[in-house]
Amino acid sequence: MLAVYGSANMDVVAYVAKAPKRGETVTGRAFHTIPGGKGANQAIAAARAGAEVAFLGAVGDDAFGVELRRTLAGAGISVERVRTVPGPSGVAHIVVDDEAGNSIIVVPGANGMLTGPDAADRALLARADALLLQLELPLEAVVAAARAAREAGVRVVLTPAPVVELPAELLECVDLIVPNEHEAAGITGSADPQDALSALLDLVPEAVVTLGGRGAVYGSRAGTRLHEPAVPVRAVDTTAAGDTFVGALAVARAEGREPAEALRFASAAASLAVRRHGASTSMPHRHEIDDVLSARLAGLNNRTEVKKEA
Incomplete structure (x- = not known):
């Protein structure tokens, strides 16, 4: 079982040809409200990729809170430890342009009320194979959850987004960190992904840096270094591609x-997500991921056969 202690937001998404500059007004071509939040996204991605998942977090006592809880439960995720607190749910204002780029403003709402796992949360965490964490909750809550998982011998996977200064008490509990290349540069001060990967390994035992269309690189303190190219696709919306990647990665490792x-x-999971609009609405199911992997393996085998014949 995977546990996710993180944010649940309603994504308020506008689609435009080109994102507005400061002081500029542009006309959008579509608008949607889509359940999201980095925590909820990773939970849904992991559940669709085949894992049993429990979500620990908070929603407000508004209509968005009802919808967020319903969406998580509808994905087969345990919502027993999702609190409903007075006030609004978290909201993310997202602008997506025609080049599949996005800009996001997160208003924490109910997510900001969390201070750390209680006794019931800790009991659930102790039964997990891994805990997935992000940084859209108050940092004190993230640190407390990481410490509870470490004390229970549970593997901790951290997505360091949005970027903040990471305290030593958090890093000492993290087994695997998964930033994108911009987050990795913000943490390490290095714009080169390989240098950033090396610097991350001074902080935690394993690291993956995602590189968008260039794939991802992995490193461990044991000396392993890997580069996985991205699956070639035409992206239409990169929102939550990173969360899809992390959720699927956690499932595979578990x-x-x-x-x-x-x-x-x-x-493979991320390549499917970027072909669809939205966050939770874009995340693939296990059979879709397996199909992409099978097709990619067949393509690699065919190229190998051609080389042999040549």
């Missing part, structure tokens, strides 16, 4: 897959 195989699985 299933005992080696890092190279886990990276391929996560890359």
